[in-house]
Amino acid sequence: MDHAELDALLTRDAMRLIDELDPVETTSDVARTVSRLRAAGHGPDLVSAVVGQVRLRQRARAKFGEFADRMLFTRAGxxxxxxxxxxxxxxxxxxxxxxxxxxxxxxxxxxxxxxxxxxxxxxxxxxxxxxxxxxxxxxxxxxxxxxxxxxxxxxxxxxxxxxxxxxxxxxxxxxxxxxxxxxxxxxxxxxxxxxxxxxxxxxxxxxxxxxxxxxxxxxxxxxxxxxxxxxxxxxxxxxxxxxxxxxxxxxxxxxxxxxxxxxxxSADTEDEPVRALGAYLHEPEGAVIRARLVGDVARELDAGPVSERIAYLTGDAARTSVFASTFRVRETLSTDPKRLARELRARDIGTLEIKKRGVDVDPAALRRRLKLSGSESATLILTRIGDKRTAILADRVTS
Known part of the structure; x- marks a missing residue:
């Protein structure tokens, strides 16, 4: 935002228009709104400022809730x-x-x-x-x-x-x-x-x-x-x-x-020893991983990492924690995309949450290759266990 746009924005006309405009969500909405405002005689600086603020306020509600409706923003801000x-x-x-x-x-x-x-x-x-x-x-x-x-x-x-x-x-x-x-x-x-x-x-x-x-x-x-x-x-x-x-x-x-x-x-906590894949897989919150407090969550869940330097935890205890997401393991599948696609079709899985850690996989690209269709849903967790890439089919557990 430059000073000309700021000057245009801090006016009664601009504030009134921002409050009156309908949501501007798509490129077509922007073009239609800009055309209408310009046809009504409003200058280009004011129109740019007003439409920009309406879009930013919509996005800002995720951070500021109802406060966003009386605030002004830059994109960077x-x-x-x-x-x-x-x-x-x-x-x-x-x-x-x-x-x-x-x-x-x-x-x-x-x-x-x-x-x-x-x-x-x-x-x-x-x-x-x-x-x-x-x-x-x-x-x-x-x-x-x-x-x-x-x-x-x-x-x-x-x-x-x-x-x-x-x-x-x-x-x-x-x-x-x-x-x-x-x-x-x-x-x-x-x-x-x-x-x-x-x-x-x-x-x-x-x-x-x-x-x-x-x-x-x-x-x-x-x-x-x-x-x-x-x-x-x-x-x-x-x-x-x-x-x-x-x-x-x-x-x-x-x-x-x-x-x-x-x-x-008081300091980074000690990790638990690596365990063989059990009945449950746990993914600690990112804040826990960054703070290096994964060991405390592992002990709370009676679990251990699936592999060295991999922040997925596994165990057989049916426990959950507010500091981790928990998944019930169904089975391990092939990591080869063609075989994996066949195995998912055989299980009628059409809705798939894909998670990864410790492997170089693009989940969006993999999803396109899988060409999912079916009535069932599941979570696919791609990780490394020892030296082996592993695909784990699981179901998310709600606490």
Whole structure:
């Protein structure tokens, strides 16, 4: 989004049109809506801004729920934004630590600040990009009149922190076009991780990083918490100072279907020995795998890994866990696509969930080759057991 589009967006006409337009979901919807608005005499900048926001709000509901209907977005800002359910957990940690005012450095469109302010925290929200800071100011407007939130355009490194109790920080590099966000090496972060970790040693800090961030580059004296939401591992947070919990260095927070469960430990936990394939196969949540707490889940399930360095667990105990998905094993099948297709047809399987770990297989390409048809459903798990590629036919177990 450029300044011309922003100026067009922050008008009464634009806001009215955004609220009045029907959903814009397909390319045909976009063309039809653009043509109608242009025919009504609206300028190209306003039309582009309005149609873009309607589409972004539709996507944003997955992260922000009903809040999305009064927010403004850039595509990059929405991609980078934390889900509201996760932000609420972060806000709770600040409150539990006795924090009253937090600086959100690199606030983006203001999603985290929105959660912080909603739960009563005072917030200083700062972003280095002028357009993004303007959108954050709009999104946080309900809390600005009372003085709870102060939004500024500026660099994190140059922000005065007088009266600030704790920091929320999301170091990243955003492209100048505001269209994409990508995680890079430590030297490419903005602000730099050297500066960020130095600040985190001086003030209690929560620092959001990508879940695949190099573990060796994380501070040994901090709490590192990986977070999964509805089966997707979404982020890693490094907590320091009063925001880090005593005795906790590894944590896996799992949010699913509106509930939250957490696994914590003082360090990486020891894995269980490899086991032969049993009656059940378990897939730990991504946050558990990233936090290296798979051993604790294995012991809860009376299970062990199917192979070295493979995060599928197996055992004969009929147990489930909130930290893993469980499948009842039917049988093992051939991994050759032609034979596998014949075996699935013989079992009348037309609906197939395909999962893989430890093997180089494209599930979408395999599905096309299988040409499934039938009335039954199942899960196919492709993995490596020892040196052998294995296809496991199974049924998902609901707890």
């Amino acid at each position: 929405l991609e980078q934004a934390t889900r509201m359910a996760v932000s609420a957990h972060h806000a709770g940690r600040f409150i539990d630590a006795g924090v009253t005012r937090v600086a959100d450095l690199g606030c983006g469109i203001g999603g985290d600040s929105l959660a912080f302010a909603s739960l009563g925290l005072g917030v200083l929200a700062v972003d280095a990009d002028e357009v993004t800071a303007a959108l954050a100011a709009y999104n946080l407007a309900p809390f600005r009149d009372g003085g709870r939130v102060d939004v500024r355009h500026g660099r994190a490194e140059e922000t005065g922190l007088e009266g600030i109790d704790a920091i929320w920080l999301d170091p990243a590099r955003r492209t100048s076009g505001h269209t994409e966000t990508r995680r890079l090496s430590a030297d490419d972060y903005s602000p730099s991780l050297t500066w960020a970790f130095d600040l985190a040693r001086r003030l209690p800090t929560g620092m959001k990083l990508g879940p695949a961030h190099d573990r060796d580059a994380l501070p040994a004296d901090a709490e590192t918490q990986w977070i999964s939401v509805d089966g997707s591992t979404v982020e890693l947070v490094v907590w320091t100072g009063a925001l880090a919990r005593d005795g906790v260095r590894r944590a896996a927070l799992v949010l699913r279907d509106g509930s939250a469960r957490e696994l914590t430990a």
